[in-house]
Amino acid sequence: MTAPADLTVPGYRGLTWDHPRGYNALARAAGGATGLTLEWDRHPLEGFESHPIAELCDRYDLVVLDHPHVGEAVASNCLVPVETLFAEGEIAGWRDAIAGPSLASYHYAGQHWALPLDAATQVMAWRSGSVDTIPTSWEQLPDLAETCKVALNLAGPHAILSFQSICAALGFDAQPLREGFVDRAFGREAFAIMTALTGDATRTTADMNPIAILDAMSSGDGPDLCPLIYGYVNYATRGVEFGDAPSGPDGRIGSILGGTGIGVSRRCKITPALLDHIRWLMSDRVQRGFIPGHDGQPAFRSAWIDPVVNQATGNFFAATLQTLEQATLRPRHDGAIAFQTSASTLLRSALLAGERAEPTLDAIERLYELNHPAGAET
The missing domain is CATH 3.40.190.10 (Periplasmic binding protein-like II)
Structure with a gap:
């Protein structure tokens, strides 16, 4: 007989893209999350362009998106501003830690609309x-x-x-x-x-x-x-x-600039456990260890210059960091x-x-x- 679900533990659904870089670390992290349950669905890489962001936010609590969607998201009022979830000191810390303009790419109409877990260009x-x-x-x-x-x-x-x-x-x-x-x-x-x-x-x-x-x-x-x-x-x-x-x-x-960020939809019932999980994903030790250790491409500069991370990845990060730091943004x-x-x-x-x-x-x-x-x- 199946045990009844614990209704005191909040459950969330997220959407990311169907590639080991976009899915594996998030799924593995969700399996070890405390105080919540989180399931990640996947869609193709082209799904970023083929579905309106508002439609995705109607169905999911967390949405992995790229920065050209932020203007559309603001117009449809479907994402929660990062400034209402985290203190300015935390955001400032991420601003200093994240490589290139990855965090700035999600700043639009005076606020941030996602946090970059993944940096690319x-x-x-x-x-x-x-x-x-x-x-x-x-x-x-x-x-x-x-x-x-x-x-x-x-x-x-x-x-x-x-x-x-x-x-x-x-x-x-x-x-x-x-x-x-x-x-x-x-x-x-x-x-x-x-x-x-x-x-x-x-x-x-x-x-x-x-x-x-x-x-x-x-x-x-x-x-x-x-x-x-x-x-x-x-x-x-x-x-x-x-x-x-x-x-x-x-x-x-x-x-x-490419890469992806994690946004919180308006449908999401925000809890301290959820915010703590996002904080964990956006921590230096996770960006330098857990994410690259599970096929991910972290956003923190510390990971891109880490000799251990580079030794394990054919020097990918160090060899391309200059390009990431100089990258420019798409229309948003x-x-x-x-x-x-x-x-x-x-x-x-x-x-x-x-x-x-x-x-x-x-x-x-x-x-x-x-x-x-x-x-x-x-």
Whole structure:
């Protein structure tokens, strides 16, 4: 006979993404949580873009999200501000501890809407032994593509994210409030670089997300090198090496921040036990030990520079930390996901069809204007 459930212990449901990096540490931590029960469901990586955040928050107490959703979340009032859950001193401590702009990426409309458990950005990846001299700048990439299989990651949102990263490397500053999406001079140059790299290797992988490309690379197939792909520590000991993303003419590294944060939905019945569990996940010892020990990719800088963590992960963290520290943010306004999806589809099609820069850039700007509310934060 099954024992009755303890109704005095609060139960929670969370949603994360279906990859060992996104699930294993959270699930293992939930199994050892005290004072609550917590079950984590999973959805595909593309689920971030395919479901409105409000819909997910209606169904789950905790939602793992990426930062382009925060404007949509604020507009739909579906997440609880971090400032109402934790003291300013705790938030300040996390601000000092977390690598790059990962915490800042969830600050919108004057408050934080998630805490980054996972830090990531676009970095360079190559198959071990496949490239004699690893490039460091975008200027070197077209020549390398004549002798090696160099592939851009164009699937899903990644075409427009790569475009933004190249613009950043060239010197475009996307952070201030702006009317348009990107300065046209930087856009032309970035488009020309992407056009030069849309060869056979790029076309072969045009429908592959980062996980699929890294799977192919780790198996000995796929491209020799991807100049921009979201880093996954899980592949750093499986025949794939990682390093900083390429730089522009002034040495600036261009990369668009990824990673994920944990948000608390409005439907959640918040208890001290739940907040203590989140605090535990956001503690230095867990970020440096438990999370990397369970396939995770921590957000704390201390983990990224830890020699033990790096020794166990092919030096993934130390080799790419500079890129993470210099990463820039995606648009986060309400409508950012729709823009990202449409603009990436348009840009990918234009590159694969060999279309000209000006009409493509004009169309991207129209999409930005259509999806960016006047006067809203970016």
